[in-house]
Amino acid sequence: MSDSGATVLAAGLRKTFEAPGGGPLHAVDEVSLRVRPGELTALVGPDGAGKTTLMRMMAGLLTPDAGTLRVLGIDVAKDPQAVQDRISYMPQRFGLYEDLSVQENLDLYADLHGVPRGVRRERFARMLEMTDMARFTGRPAGKLSGGMKQKLGLACTLVRSPDLLLLDEPSAGVDPLSRRDLWKIVRQLVDEEDLSVIVSTAYMDEAGRCAQVFVMHEGKLLAEGAPDALRERARGLTFVVSPPPAMPARDLQARLIDADALIVDAVPKAGAVWFVRQPGADERAVRELLGGMDDQPRREELEDAFMMMLRRQHARDADLEVPAAAPRPSPPTAADGKGGKGGKPVIVVRDLVRKFGGFTAVASTTFDVARGEIFGLLGPNGAGKTTTFRMLCGLLPATGGRLEVAGLDLRTARAQARARIGYVSQKFALYGNLTVRQNLEFFGGAYGLRGQALRARVAAVMEQFNLEPAAVSGVLPGGYRQRLAMAAGLLHEPEILFLDEPTSGIDPLARRAFWRTITALAQGGVTVVITTHFMEEAEYCDRIAIQDAGKVLALGTPQEVRGQAGRGAGTDMNSAFIAIVEQGRAESRRNGAGAGA
Structure with missing residues (x-):
């Protein structure tokens, strides 16, 4: 393998850690x-493929245990x-540094990187223009939105002009507009400065914009x-099928994704379902599975190929089978026969307002959520x-308006509402050292479960979500x-x-498993309210609010909202x-109200 002109050249690279409970964990393997x-x-x-470990070795922050790694022609192990x-x-x-302003953060990182004073003015001006943050230089970083923080982080990373930029999931947890802006900046850097950029990402549409893609799995x-x-x-x-109204x-997606002998992957899109057949799948069996619905060929996507590779790897890996929800008694249903939806709403929001001092965070919001509905915010x-969200959960009092959850007035x-x-x-809130x-035992006790009832529910959710009881929570991959967080939230059968x-920052395979579980819960009558930045996930919802x-x-419904967009x-x-x-x-x-940042 020639290193002529290579930005990064790795050969037989390995990095091993001690796995929880002992034994080697090959995070990067040959x-x-x-x-x-x-x-x-x-x-x-x-999750757990080794992307971050590989990137940290490229950055000279981890030393390889075996193999060679040259970055920009330099042996990283010898001269990080x-x-x-x-x-x-x-x-x-x-x-x-959240207490420092945007400008103060830029100044601090320029100091840390030794950027000469004469270079700073031009570099700062370029970064502020590219990130569209020149208006906010005096604002504390802690007062920025998540997307603006990511853009400021990128600007601070680029206070000097590098030969190589490493970005580890830069768009995780940010909305589609911020994602678009971040990628405009990265594309501009590549095109105008001839910069080499390596990015790890959970978004296949982002990977599709790259010249070269490396797919990793278990190191x-x-x-x-x-x-x-x-x-x-x-x-x-690759095919598309439209279910009846x-x-x-x-x-339909759940039906297809459960038939793993015939179907590699399935995902709802624009009211239809896109799916990938198994190579050599029996045509008659697929027709029977579709139940008379006609499928049409469609153009293959990068995510289709990615899912094929992962499913093939996991074909014999019971640890990563899609977890289905455990059977549960159906709650009283309305006469409409649609999985419990209908009848009196279980969430009623009328003219909801929340103010923080003179700032209005939520203004006159009104909507209902039906029993068994999946509602997206x-x-x-x-x-x-x-x-x-926090007001709906009873974690934050409303400034004004009416709010009922499970038939109870949250004022x-x-x-009583929280018990149901x-x-x-959004952030993993369990105890990493347990x-x-x-x-699960701790949170079950917090929900009021005791004795045999607690033991039975803990055993049930561990089986439902295919969790290893002795695994230390803090070192588990994101998926x-x-x-585990889902299992804890469902212990008391809410x-x-x-x-x-x-699903912020987790890969497509883990997202499929997550939504298969949510679909089963909704079919059993559980009402689900979800926020997400993956717009594809809005297609799983009965209705969404933007x-x-x-x-x-x-x-409205996803179809109604798409129609509203024009x-x-x-x-x-x-x-x-x-x-x-x-x-x-x-x-x-x-x-004249201003756009808001």
Whole structure:
């Protein structure tokens, strides 16, 4: 393998840690790769694939245990400082100083990197222009939205002009508008400065923009190539089918994804279901599975090929089978016969307002949620979603308006309402130093479960979510931590489940498993309210609300919301979301209210 002109060259690279409970864990295992200069390169793979470990070795922060690694022609193991002097690295949790202003953060990172005073003015001006943050230089970093924090983190990473930029999941947890802005900046850097960029990502559409993609799994390199070349692996196997009006797309998706002998993958899109057949699947069996619905061929996507590779790897791996929800008694249903939806709403929101001093975070929000419904709250970072969410959960009192959950007024019966809901927070809120079983026993006790009832529920959710009882929670990969958080939230069998960005930063395979569980819960009558930044996940919802600057801009079924965006927005939810938010901000500017940051 020649290193002529290579930005990164790895041969037989290995990094081993001690696994929880003892034994070696090969985080990077015999990886050999070559990254070309002046290009955008993607690292993709499920949680625990080794992407971050590989990136940290490239940055000179971890020493390889075996093999060789050269970055910009330098042997990283022999001279990590020489590499660090020429690269910039933005980890998943970039360390902004929240009490310092935007400008003060830039100044601090310029000091840390030894950027000469004469270079700073031009470099700062370019970074502020690219990130559109020149208006906010005096604002404390802690007062920025999530998307703006990511852009500031990128600007701080680039206070000097590097030869290589490493980005570890830069768009995790940010909304589609912020994602679009981040990628515009990265693309501009590659095109105008001939910068080499390596990015790890859980978004296959982002990987599809790169010149070169490396697919990792359990420390090994599964595949590499240009996105178009990788897509070819799914050629002739990709189809789309539209369910009848009475059938939610997610129910058809669940049916298909459960038939893993015939179907590799299935996902709802624009009211239909996109699926990938198993190579050599029996045509008659697929027809029977579709129950008379006609499927049509469609163009293969990078995510189709990615899911094929992962499913093939996991075919004999029981630890990563899709967890189905355990059977549960159905609650009283309405006469409409639609999985318990209908009748009296289980959540009633009327003219809901929340103010923090003179700032209105939520303004006159009104909606209902039916029993057994999956209701999505969407919006840009800082739109008021989490504030609304916390009020619905009884964690934050409303400033004004009416709010009922499970038939209880949250102004007078907040504690009683909490006993009937489950909550999974945006950040992993369990105890990292405890095992899976210990966490579940602790939270079960907090929910009032005791003795045999507690032991039975802990055993049931561990089986339901395929969790290892002795595993230490803090070292689990993201997808497994999310499963554990879901299991804890369902211990007391709540009527309503609140999920605050539960799939942020986890890979497509883990997201499929998560939504298969949610679909089963909704079919059993559990009401689900969810916030998410993955717009594809809005297609699983019965209805969605899009918020921005504390106001509801759109409310309805995914089809109705896509229609509201207008024909020019395209048919996918991502485009519709961006169009609706931009339309709302343009109207707000016309009305003199300001767009809000």
